[in-house]
Amino acid sequence: MFSMVTGFINYGQQTVRAARYIGQGFMISLSHTKRLPITIQYPYEKLITPERFRGRINFEFDKCIACEVCVRVCPIDLPVVDWKLENDIRKKRLFNYSIDFGICIFCGNCVEYCPTNCLSMTEEYELSAYDRHELNYNQIALGRLPTSVSDDYTIRTISNLPKIENV
Structure with a gap:
């Protein structure tokens, strides 16, 4: 019991x-x-990226001197630089420059150590593709400047800064 x-x-x-x-x-x-909702409706709303965001790399072909510093400082030896030495002017002539963004870790070392500042980071983060080989960008694709998110009138931009409410 x-x-x-x-x-x-x-x-x-x-x-x-x-x-x-x-x-x-x-x-x-x-x-x-x-609380306010955190979820954004992605194709119609996009976040404005921070100032030092590491997006796709932009390449300026005319500034490059083919010194290959970007290849040496890259942890995975990613940029492919094809050049030929011109004997009459004793300078390197750049033929091709490409980066495979399927492998890139976006560390920013190539941009930081480039002596001529021909590489820069953009705010473009939409790099998805159905085929892995489409992520290998040559100098023409790298030279294309992305459209700014804030310039597209069809998309509502949302700042990712925290909102401060006055109580």
Whole structure:
């Protein structure tokens, strides 16, 4: 008889504890109703990227001197630089420059150490493709400047800075 009473007491304590946990979860859910939604409707709304965002690399063919510093500082030896030495003017002539963004880790070393500043980071982050080989950009694709997110009138831009409310 005594074990039956202790069983009922334990059952009652477990019921009260479960009700308390459910109440705590419900209170947390209610506290989240005051918050604004974080989700954005992606194709129609886009975030404005921060100032030092590391997006796709822009390449200026005319400034490049084919010194291959970008290849040496890249942790994965990614940029491919094809050049030929012109004997009559004793300078390197650049033929082809390409970067495979399927492999790139966007570390920014190539941009930072480029002596002529022919490489720069853009705010373009939409680099998805159905085929892996489409991510290998040559100097023509790298030279294309992206359209700014804030310039597109069909897309509502959202600043990713935290909003400060005056209470």
